[in-house]
Amino acid sequence: xxxxxxxxxxxxxxxxGPGLRVATGAxxxxxxxxxxxxxxxxxxxxxxxxxxxxxxxxxxxxKIGASxxxxxxxxPQALFTVDEVSPFTPLPQDQALPMMExxxxxxxxxxxxxxxxxxxxxxxxxxxxxxxPAPPGSGKSTLCAALANRGWRxxxxxxxxxxxxxxxxxALARPVNLKNQSIEVIxxxxxxxxxxxxxxxxxxxxxxxxxxxxxxxxxxxxxxxxRWVALPRWRAGAATQLTPMPQGEAFLQLAENxxxxxxxxxxxxxxxxxxxxxxxxxxxxxxxxxxxxxLFDRLAEQEGA
Amino acid sequence: xxxxxxxxxxxxxxxxxxxxxxxxxxxxDRSSGETRLLSHxxxxxxxxxxxxxxxxxxxxxxxxxxxxxxxxSTQECLAAVETALAAxxxxxxxxxxxx
Amino acid sequence: xxxxxxxxxxxxxxxxxxxxxxxxxxxxxxxxxxLLGRLxxxxxxxxxxxxxxxxxxxxxxxxxTMAARQHQAMLREARILRDTxxxxxxxxxxxxGTAYVAAGLPATQGRVFADVDILVPHERxxxxxxxxILNGWLSATHDVYDQRYYRQWMHELPAMxxxxxxxxxxxxxxxxxxxxxxxxxxxxxxxxxIELPGQPGIRVLAPCDMVLHSATHLFHEGEADxxxxxxxxxDLLLRHFGAEAGFWAALVxxxxxxxxxxxxRLALRYASLLLATPVPADVRDATGSAQPESLDxxxxxxxxxxxxSSTDRFARLARAALYVRxxxxxxxxxxxxxxxxxxxxxxxxxxxxxxxxxxxxxx
Numbered sequence: 056x057x058x059x060x061x062x063x064x065x066x067x068x069x070x071x072g073p074g075l076r077v078a079t080g081a082x083x084x085x086x087x088x089x090x091x092x093x094x095x096x097x098x099x100x101x102x103x104x105x106x107x108x109x110x111x112x113x114x115x116x117x118k119i120g121a122s123x124x125x126x127x128x129x130x131p132q133a134l135f136t137v138d139e140v141s142p143f144t145p146l147p148q149d150q151a152l153p154m155m156e157x158x159x160x161x162x163x164x165x166x167x168x169x170x171x172x173x174x175x176x177x178x179x180x181x182x183x184x185x186x187x188p189a190p191p192g193s194g195k196s197t198l199c200a201a202l203a204n205r206g207w208r209x210x211x212x213x214x215x216x217x218x219x220x221x222x223x224x225x226a227l228a229r230p231v232n233l234k235n236q237s238i239e240v241i242x243x244x245x246x247x248x249x250x251x252x253x254x255x256x257x258x259x260x261x262x263x264x265x266x267x268x269x270x271x272x273x274x275x276x277x278x279x280x281x282r283w284v285a286l287p288r289w290r291a292g293a294a295t296q297l298t299p300m301p302q303g304e305a306f307l308q309l310a311e312n313x314x315x316x317x318x319x320x321x322x323x324x325x326x327x328x329x330x331x332x333x334x335x336x337x338x339x340x341x342x343x344x345x346x347x348x349x350l351f352d353r354l355a356e357q358e359g360a
Numbered sequence: 361x362x363x364x365x366x367x368x369x370x371x372x373x374x375x376x377x378x379x380x381x382x383x384x385x386x387x388x389d390r391s392s393g394e395t396r397l398l399s400h401x402x403x404x405x406x407x408x409x410x411x412x413x414x415x416x417x418x419x420x421x422x423x424x425x426x427x428x429x430x431x432x433s434t435q436e437c438l439a440a441v442e443t444a445l446a447a448x449x450x451x452x453x454x455x456x457x458x459x
Numbered sequence: 460x461x462x463x464x465x466x467x468x469x470x471x472x473x474x475x476x477x478x479x480x481x482x483x484x485x486x487x488x489x490x491x492x493x494l495l496g497r498l499x500x501x502x503x504x505x506x507x508x509x510x511x512x513x514x515x516x517x518x519x520x521x522x523x524t525m526a527a528r529q530h531q532a533m534l535r536e537a538r539i540l541r542d543t544x545x546x547x548x549x550x551x552x553x554x555x556g557t558a559y560v561a562a563g564l565p566a567t568q569g570r571v572f573a574d575v576d577i578l579v580p581h582e583r584x585x586x587x588x589x590x591x592i593l594n595g596w597l598s599a600t601h602d603v604y605d606q607r608y609y610r611q612w613m614h615e616l617p618a619m620x621x622x623x624x625x626x627x628x629x630x631x632x633x634x635x636x637x638x639x640x641x642x643x644x645x646x647x648x649x650x651x652x653i654e655l656p657g658q659p660g661i662r663v664l665a666p667c668d669m670v671l672h673s674a675t676h677l678f679h680e681g682e683a684d685x686x687x688x689x690x691x692x693x694d695l696l697l698r699h700f701g702a703e704a705g706f707w708a709a710l711v712x713x714x715x716x717x718x719x720x721x722x723x724r725l726a727l728r729y730a731s732l733l734l735a736t737p738v739p740a741d742v743r744d745a746t747g748s749a750q751p752e753s754l755d756x757x758x759x760x761x762x763x764x765x766x767x768s769s770t771d772r773f774a775r776l777a778r779a780a781l782y783v784r785x786x787x788x789x790x791x792x793x794x795x796x797x798x799x800x801x802x803x804x805x806x807x808x809x810x811x812x813x814x815x816x817x818x819x820x821x822x
Contacts, residue, residue: 083514112479112514116487138487168521301383303397310395317393318528321377324388324395328379393531 059102067094074116076107080227080275081170081216082114083107084159089121090133090151096251097152100230100264103272115162119151137162150254153262156230163214163227164314170225171217171326172314177210177224178202180355183282184224186215186334188312191259194289197237200265201344202351204245209271210279214314219322222329223278228271230264238263244344281330282358284309285339285351295346297354298338305336365456366415367445369406373452387451396451401425402444406453415457418445464488468498468691469735471505482512486519493688496522496569523569530560530567536575536626537561541660543594544579547586551661552578552652554631554672558663559692561655566695570688574618574627578664580649581632588616588630595622614639634672635679643675643717666700667713674726675719687733693726694734707742714746724748729758 058066058077069075070093074085079101086097107113115137122132122145131148134141135158142161146154164172175188176199185207189195196212203209210224212231217224230251233241238253238261249266284305285297300308309327310316316323341347377388384399408424409416418441425437432440448454463485467474477485489495499519502508508516533556541551553561556572579587598606599620606617616630633645652662664672673693677686700706714723727748730736743749752758 110479112483112512114514114518139491166518166521168524169517302381303383303386306379306381306386307395307397316395318525320393320528320531321388321390322524324377324379324386328386331381390531392535 056106057102058098058104058106061098061106063095063098066098067091070094070097074118075101076109076111076113077101078105078107078275079159079229080210081225082163082227083111085113085116086155087117088119088151088155090119090148093119093152093155096264097155099249100251100266102249102266103269104228115159115166117155117158117162119155119158121148135161146257150257150262152251153232153254153257153264156232156264159229160213163216167216168315168318169219171219171316171319171323171330173215173217173309174213174312174314175215175309176212177215177281178207179210179224179279180207180352181358182279183355183358184210184279184334185351185355186224186281186284186309187287188215188284188309189287190312193287194237195287196231196233197240197289197344198287198341198347200231200233200237200241200248201244202348203231203265203267203271204241204248205348205352207351208274208279209267217281217326217330218278219319219326221278222326222333223280225278226271226275228267228275230266233263233265235260240344241265281334283337283354284330284334285337287339287341287347289342290340291342293340293342295341295343295350296339297350298340300336300338302331302336305334306331308336366417366459367409367421367454368415368457369409370452370455387453389451394451396447398447398451398453399444401440402448402453404428405441405444405448409454418442421445462488464492464494465733468494468501471501471507474502474507475510477512479512482515486515490518490522493571493685494569494691495519496524496526496571497691498569499523500568519569522571526567526569526571529571532626533557533560533572533575536624536628537661540575540577540628543590544587545660547583547590549579549583549587550652550654552649553661553663554578554634555676556692558669559696561658561661562663564696565699566692570692574629576629576631578631578634578645578649578652581645584616584630584632591619591628591630595624596620596628597622599627634675639679641675641718641721643671643719647717648672666696666703666706667710668717670696670700670710670726671714671717671719671723674722678722678725690726690730690734694730694736697727697730697736697738701737707739711742711745720746725752725754725758728752732759 058075061069066075070086070088071091072087074087075097076083076085088094088097118136120134120136122134132145133148133151133154134145135143135154137158142165143154143158173186173188175186176195177184177186178199179185185202187195187199199209199212208226209228209231210226211229214227215224216227233250238250241248242250248268251264253261253263255261284300286300286308306327309330310323313323313327316327319326339347375390377390379386384397385403387396387398388394389396404425405421408421418438422434422437422441425441426432426434429437445454449456463481467477467485485498486495489498495518499516499522502511502519511519537551537553537557544551554576556567556570557575557577559566560572596619598616599618610616614631614633614636619628619630620626621628634643634648635641648664648668651665651668653665654660654662663669670693673689673696677689677693710723714720724746725748727736727738727743727746731738731743731748738748
């Protein structure tokens, strides 16, 4: 049964009560929130996700708590907790929904050193994965959201998970985090996609979440082989260009954009080494989203099924 | 050029892991946790020194490189060798010894 | 009061009967007790890894990997400290976790240690502090009250942090505060310290002293969060050294000599009750550790993992009582009241973080 099959009241009851138990690709989550107002949008963001029964192992028990006492009348706050640990300071309550996503990403970064975790977006087409590592402000999220709406299967917008045993990517297929101008860009680019109400004044600027499509979520349990690593850079007026990057350079770029390369030590060195053997590295420059997608589509077609 | 110092191999280490790639050699140092990419030139210098069996000066190394790349000027070779030596020294693959 | 973690700890094979929800609970209890990584090794050593639920195994493996990474960083730090103190003609004497890691003891597997702890002679403390500051370590606390508290009353300098590497360092000059009712002689500990084979200039306490330090630290600390984990350290140390001929007799004698018979008695009692540490009968008799303690009601509750699934309503009271007791043993009562009032007025400004967490990310 999927989240979308529950009534709004049922979702709210679960969220504010025993928790909404959802499979999010590689990880099972139980989400609770004292801020009941996030229920309708959360339900739409996770509409295609499978619900888990009470007996299932939950990887992350997460909760958004509301502030207590007099404070909540003056400036209500939200606090993220994962199994009684609060890694963040409280934020204004209107940021509760993106906070749930940031919090889940924190859990993965903190507790998943059985995987190589890259700070990168990843998508797949024709059974092969494209990894887009990029520091903040490089346009990676916009490109990721765009590709996800043009036939590419979304694996993740922020955290790319690589299995240390065989080098395949595991999916999350969770909502995509969009900031500032990219919200409007994606709204126009994919009017059919659900976007949550933009939240202003976060430390990242204005933030909205885009729901993953049904196909991405349905395929989220299938791991994928990596085939391309492209370092994207959006530059006004730039021609769409894909330039091959040698392996050593690609390795260092990936290591720099990894969440836990240094924690994994030798294992990290071996895993990243295999990745640059399997996946061709590129530098990618663009200014036009449609052209960018066309280029990646051509790359995927060359690969064949 | 350099003073009276000579360059020598630091000796094989079981603390180092290697991966050869198209643009050089990736090295992981288990004891420090550091990762480096060494250029092909750096690799050449290490292998040349190992083959020599004794320490050599920067001048010797520049001559060796120039012999491989006669099209380049000695100045260019010197610049390239000095960059490579700095990287190799930092990676503890080469060390300086007194004459 | 049941505790799944302890049940499985004492009988790992029982994990074959666990359902998914129990595995989930086990992971959470273990993580809270900072024993998740260690649990991985328990299962590995018992050949039970394939019986562990794959999701649970992933969590355990993650914790074990983090611990291993930490150990490497600690060893690097120890080497740097050795070189730093060598300039003063002082050997590096490691304490607690760093000592276990450097000595390659079983107590280290899967275990995350927060700080590097070292022991220096009291009369050289000033020089050592200056030398550390010259080499990039800074005092981590700026609170004037805490600075004075540490220097006047405690057995260690205020915590230091290296300004480039960010690593934490605790410099001890004895193992209990000078204001404490018990008076172990630090000079004896230093004299008996042994150099590690293959690691010139790096020393650790002699086995008996290492065990006594662990016992003392355990039963004189005020904060309850990590007691079970620390008890587990002690259990592993006792199992390891206990196998050596003459160890137990030497331990009992040394405890008397160092005025630490009390902590040893409690340590042996709770380790054997909770973790089934094998303590020889004659040692139990000699130390009186088999006798019920007035403190049983407090300690048996407080040593449970600090997780809501395994506490009852008395546990919070017990932890509060332990906090008071911990400080009572260290400070005369009139000073104790002053210290506690200050702490209540200025609570720490950051929420506590688990030891194995990465630095706070941008949200």
